[in-house]
Amino acid sequence: MNAPLIAIYGATGHTGRLVAAELLSRGRDIVLSGRDAGALRALADELGPPERVRTHAAPLDDRTSLRELTESASVLIHCAGPYAETGAPVASAAAEAGCHYVDHAVEPHHVRYMFDSLQATAERTGAVMIPQMSFYGGLADLLAAAVAEGLTEVDRVTVGYAVTGWRMTRGARKTAELLIGEIDRVTFTDGALRVGPVEIRNTVFPFPPPVGPRTMIAPFPSGEVVTIPRHVPARTVESQLTSRTFEEEQVFTSEDADAQARARTEFTVAAQVTSPGGGGRNGHVSGRDIWWVGAVASVEAAVRLAEGGGPGKSGVLGAAEAFPAVPFLRTLEHLGALTVSLEAPRTPPAESPAT
Numbered sequence: 001m002n003a004p005l006i007a008i009y010g011a012t013g014h015t016g017r018l019v020a021a022e023l024l025s026r027g028r029d030i031v032l033s034g035r036d037a038g039a040l041r042a043l044a045d046e047l048g049p050p051e052r053v054r055t056h057a058a059p060l061d062d063r064t065s066l067r068e069l070t071e072s073a074s075v076l077i078h079c080a081g082p083y084a085e086t087g088a089p090v091a092s093a094a095a096e097a098g099c100h101y102v103d104h105a106v107e108p109h110h111v112r113y114m115f116d117s118l119q120a121t122a123e124r125t126g127a128v129m130i131p132q133m134s135f136y137g138g139l140a141d142l143l144a145a146a147v148a149e150g151l152t153e154v155d156r157v158t159v160g161y162a163v164t165g166w167r168m169t170r171g172a173r174k175t176a177e178l179l180i181g182e183i184d185r186v187t188f189t190d191g192a193l194r195v196g197p198v199e200i201r202n203t204v205f206p207f208p209p210p211v212g213p214r215t216m217i218a219p220f221p222s223g224e225v226v227t228i229p230r231h232v233p234a235r236t237v238e239s240q241l242t243s244r245t246f247e248e249e250q251v252f253t254s255e256d257a258d259a260q261a262r263a264r265t266e267f268t269v270a271a272q273v274t275s276p277g278g279g280g281r282n283g284h285v286s287g288r289d290i291w292w293v294g295a296v297a298s299v300e301a302a303v304r305l306a307e308g309g310g311p312g313k314s315g316v317l318g319a320a321e322a323f324p325a326v327p328f329l330r331t332l333e334h335l336g337a338l339t340v341s342l343e344a345p346r347t348p349p350a351e352s353p354a355t
C-alpha cells in the first residue's frame with residue numbers, strides 16, 4: 001500500500017515551489033521530484049528538515065525512477081511543463097501505480113490524452129486523476145458546474161478570463177508559445193469535440209464591474225473545453241482571454257522576475273451559461289496572484305485525495321466531477337485564494353396578462 005505522502009514533480013519551478021510551501025504550511029510531509037538531483041537537494045535544504053522533505057530524482061526517460069516515485073507516494077502533483085513534453089510519461093506512471101494525480105496543464109491535447117488513454121488504467125488501479133486542477137482549466141470547470149447546476153439543457157458555456165500583470169515563467173512561456181502556434185485546436189461545438197484548424201477572432205465578453213466589457217481573443221485554448229461538456233449538457237463550450245493580457249509589455253519578458261513581482265496579477269474568471277430558449281446565468285471568481293490560486297487549488301485537491309476525501313470512484317475526472325463545485329470554490333474562498341460570486345438564476349420576463 002502507498003504511504004500517505006504527497007510528491008511534487010517539477011518541484012524546482014515557480015509552481016512547484018508554491019505547491020511545496022503550501023503543503024508544508026498544511027503540515028504535510030513531501031517528496032520533491034524532477035529531473036535535476038542537485039537542484040532538488042538544494043531546494044530540500046532550503047525548505048525544511050530531511051524527515052519532512054525528501055527528494056527523488058526521476059528524469060522523464062527513466063521509467064524505473066518514475067515508477068518508484070509513483071509507488072512511494074499516495075498523490076502526485078505534476079507541476080512541470082509544457083505538458084506536451086512532460087504529461088504522458090508522468091501521468092502514465094501515476095496511472096499504472098494507482099497513485100492519485102493532479103496537474104497544472106493548460107493544454108487541451110494533454111487533457112484529452114488523459115481521458116482517451118489513461119481512463120481504463122486509472123479505473124483498474126484505483127487512481128483518481130484530475131488534469132488542470134489550477135488557475136486555467138480547473139477554476140473554469142468548477143465555475144461552469146456551479147453556474148449551470150440543475151440545468152438540463154444548455155446552449156452555450158462561455159468562459160471569460162480577464163488577466164492583468166501576468167509575468168510568464170520559462171515553463172509558462174514555452175507552453176504559451178506552443179499553444180499559440182498550434183494548428184490543430186481542440187474545440188467543442190454542436191455537441192462534439194473536434195480537432196482541427198480554427199479561425200481566431202476578436203469578440204467582447206461582458207465581465208461584471210469593475211472589469212466591464214472587454215475585447216477578447218477567442219477561442220483561447222484551455223482544457224476546460226474537454227472537461228466542461230462531461231458534466232454540463234452544453235452544445236458549445238468556448239474559452240476566451242482578454243486581448244490586453246498579451247499586449248502588456250512584461251508578459252513574455254519576465255522569465256527572471258522574482259516571486260513577489262509574479263504575484264502581482266489580478267484576475268476575473270467568468271462563466272456565462274445560456275439556455276436554448278433564451279435567458280441564462282452568470283458567475284465569476286476574482287482575486288490576485290493566478291500562480292498562488294492555482295497552487296492552492298491543486299494542494300486542496302491533493303490533500304483531500306490523500307485523506308480519502310476523493311470522489312468515491314477512480315479514473316480520470318474533471319475538477320467538478322471529482323469534487324462538488326460550489327463547496328470546493330467556497331473552500332478556496334475561505335483559504336483567501338479568491339472571491340466567488342454566483343448570480344441567482346435569471347427568469348425570462350413575465351408575459352403581459354391578456355386584456
Ligand SMILES: NC(=O)c1ccc[n+]([C@@H]2O[C@H](COP(=O)([O-])OP(=O)(O)OC[C@H]3O[C@@H](n4cnc5c(N)ncnc54)[C@H](OP(=O)(O)O)[C@@H]3O)[C@@H](O)[C@H]2O)c1
Nearest residue numbers: 010012013014015080081104134135136169170171172175
Ligand atoms: N493551468 C494553470 O493555470 C497553470 C498555472 C501554473 C503553471 N502552469 C503550467 O505549469 C507548468 C510549469 O509552470 P511554472 O510556472 O512552474 O514553470 P517554471 O518555473 O519554468 O518551472 C518549470 C518546471 O518544469 C520542469 N521541467 C520542464 N521541462 C522538463 C522536462 N523535460 N523534464 C523534467 N522537468 C521539466 C523544470 O525543471 P528544471 O528546473 O530542471 O528545468 C521546472 O521544475 C507550465 O507548463 C505552465 O503552463 C499552469
